[in-house]
Amino acid sequence: MSFIYERTINYYETDRMGVVHHSNYIRFLEEARCFYLRKADMPFEKFEEKGVTIPVLEVKCKYKQHVTFADTISIKVFVKEFNGVRLTIGYEVKDKKTGNDVIIAETKHCFTDKNLRPVNLKKHCPEFSNKFEALKEEA
Numbered sequence: 001m002s003f004i005y006e007r008t009i010n011y012y013e014t015d016r017m018g019v020v021h022h023s024n025y026i027r028f029l030e031e032a033r034c035f036y037l038r039k040a041d042m043p044f045e046k047f048e049e050k051g052v053t054i055p056v057l058e059v060k061c062k063y064k065q066h067v068t069f070a071d072t073i074s075i076k077v078f079v080k081e082f083n084g085v086r087l088t089i090g091y092e093v094k095d096k097k098t099g100n101d102v103i104i105a106e107t108k109h110c111f112t113d114k115n116l117r118p119v120n121l122k123k124h125c126p127e128f129s130n131k132f133e134a135l136k137e138e139a
Contacts, residue, residue, distance in 0.1 A: 002078035002138070003039055005032035006096065011069045019066040025103055026059060029091050032075040033107065036089075040135060042128055050125050051114050054087070058108040064101040072096040079135040084122035086110050087132065 007028065015021040037043055047054060067073055074096050081088035091105040111121045121129040 002076050003032075003036045005035045005075045005077060006072055007031065007075075008072045009067055009069055014069050018068050020068070022061075022063060025061055025063075025093070025105070028073070028075060028093070029059070029105055029107060032077045032091065033089055036077040040131055042131055047125075047128070050128075052119060052121070052125060052128075053112050053114065053116070054109045055112060055116070056107055056109055057086075059105070060107075061103050061105040063103050065095065067095055067102055073102055079132060080106060082129075082132040082136045084111075084120045084129055085118055 009020055013020050013024045034044060044054070072095075074094050076090075076092040076094075078090050079087070080090040087109045089107050089109070091103070091107075093102040093105065094100060095102055111119050111124070113119050113124075121132070
């Protein structure tokens with residue numbers, strides 16, 4: 001299952017050149033990922049209740065085109081890879097008005113306990129593992 005998250009660019013997210021500062025895209029990906037997990041009935045709060053955290057291990061972004069204040073972007077979010085211990089989320093960010101690619105990105109994560117020791121979601125939280133497997137198959 002992929003999901004489209006939309007947001008409008010705020011003035012404070014732009015730089016002196018009037019375009020979105022590159023670092024803000026990482027925040028946009030985080031917003032979209034949190035919304036995606038909530039829509040899949042796996043909000044971060046549920047992970048935390050089970051003692052699981054999902055730290056970011058890596059972020060890859062390929063910047064294709066800029067957007068500016070008041071533009072609306074759509075972020076397609078989907079599970080690229082999942083093996084129980086690691087998770088890769090893919091993102092396709094587009095300018096809603098033109099349909100042009102803005103960035104193509106992915107974030108890599110792992111699952112840990114509260115002491116940041118790796119956990120296998122298949123054993124620790126099989127209900128979440130099954131949902132990620134289903135999301136991966138639908139992507």
